[in-house]
Amino acid sequence: EIVLTQSPGTLSLSPGEVATLSCRASHSITSNYLAWYQQKPGQAPRLLVYGAFSRATGIPDRFSASGSGTDFTLTISRLEPEDFAVYFCQQYGSSPRTFGRGTRVENK
Amino acid sequence: QVQLQESGPGLVKSSETLSLRCSVSAGSITDYYWSWIRQSPGRELEWIGYSYYTGTTNYNPLFKSRVTMSVDTSKNHVTLNLTSVTAADTAVYYCATTRYYYDSSGKGVLGPFDYWGQGTLVTVSS
Numbered sequence: 001e002i003v004l005t006q007s008p009g010t011l012s013l014s015p016g017e018v019a020t021l022s023c024r025a026s027h028s029i030t031s032n033y034l035a036w037y038q039q040k041p042g043q044a045p046r047l048l049v050y051g052a053f054s055r056a057t058g059i060p061d062r063f064s065a066s067g068s069g070t071d072f073t074l075t076i077s078r079l080e081p082e083d084f085a086v087y088f089c090q091q092y093g094s095s096p097r098t099f100g101r102g103t104r105v106e107n108k
Numbered sequence: 109q110v111q112l113q114e115s116g117p118g119l120v121k122s123s124e125t126l127s128l129r130c131s132v133s134a135g136s137i138t139d140y141y142w143s144w145i146r147q148s149p150g151r152e153l154e155w156i157g158y159s160y161y162t163g164t165t166n167y168n169p170l171f172k173s174r175v176t177m178s179v180d181t182s183k184n185h186v187t188l189n190l191t192s193v194t195a196a197d198t199a200v201y202y203c204a205t206t207r208y209y210y211d212s213s214g215k216g217v218l219g220p221f222d223y224w225g226q227g228t229l230v231t232v233s234s
Contacts, residue, residue, distance in 0.1 A: 031211060035220035044202055044224035045153070051211055056222065088153060092206075092220050096168040097143075099153040 002027050002091050004100035012108040019076040021103045023089035028069045030093030036065055036074045037088045039102075045088060049074065079105070110135025112203050112225035122234045126193050130186040130203030130225055137161060141206040142179055142186040143221060146199040154199075158206060159186065193232045200227040 003026040013019055023034065032052035037045035047056045049065040052072060062077045076083055084107045089100040116128035130142065143158040157167035159177035167175050176189045186203055204221035211217050 031213070031215070031217070033211075033217060033219075037221075044204075044227050045221070046224070047220055047222050050209075050220045086151065090153070090220060092218065095166060096170070097155040099155070101152055 001096050002029065002094060002098050004089050004091060004098055006087075006089060006100035006103045008103060009101075010104045010106060012106050013079055014108045015079050015081055017079050019074075019079055019083070019105050021074040021076075021087055021105075023067070023072040023074070023100050025070040025072075025091060029072075029091045032068050032072075033091060033093035034067070034072050035090045035092065036063075037090065038083075038085045039088065040085045048087075076105070081107075110140070110205060110223050112205070112223060114201060114203055114225045114228040116201075116228060116230070118229055119231050119233055120193055120197075122194055122232055123192055126188070126190040126197060126201075126230055126232075128188045128201055128203075128228065128230070130188075132184045132186065137179060137181055137184050137186070139207065140223075141218060142177070143204045143206055144177065144188045145202045145204055145221065145224075146197075147202070147227070148199045156188070156190075195232050195234065198230065198232045200229050202227045 005024045007022045034052045036049040039045040053065045065074045086102045086104045088102045111133045113131045120126045138161045141158045141160050144156040159165045161179040174191045203225045205223040209219045
């Protein structure tokens with residue numbers, strides 16, 4: 001199975017700053033079928049990005065994503081108060097589908 | 109937008125079977141593939157598998173010998189059965205939808221998890 005390693009584990013930033021989150025795969029992800037999710041306490045994950053860079057419906061454009069093969073990045077250009085949360089990457093190019101362990105973005 | 113609601117016992121005894129239901133509303137159950145995903149207390153997310161109304165299933169090998177999933181179109185719900193549970197199965201269990209979409213090269217792909225239920229906590233006790 002494909003193991004996804006996210007870094008850093010925690011990112012301490014202030015509102016208005018840029019957040020850069022990394023997701024590295026143990027093997028190349030088929031056709032860059034990689035998604036990003038946001039999870040807030042007590043809530044289910046919410047889909048942000050699919051296909052490595054396509055924003056899901058209703059996701060603000062301050063969220064952008066890039067990458068291919070084994071290295072992927074999620075960038076939040078100007079952190080809003082509601083963006084402090086845990087972010088997971090997930091691959092759906094091969095079975096079993098797997099998730100990274102998440103990056104927590106916390107308010108400094 | 110489809111709405112999902114998980115339900116089932118919050119406490120299951122070790123070695124018994126965990127049974128959960130995901131009730132579907134505001135959408136057609138036949139439009140989606142239905143996944144179960146769990147999240148351990150340490151926040152790790154694990155995909156358990158998916159089922160489709162035709163009977164098609166795909167299970168994570170980690171669970172394959174213990175899991176059964178099905179879709180009941182007459183009752184508009186999806187079920188998960190996980191046998192021989194242990195404390196390691198204690199987690200929040202989510203149901204989530206997956207759909208086919210066409211990627212930038214025009215290839216059809218079963219996509220990510222786009223709609224999720226709120227999740228239900230299941231604790232396995234000894």
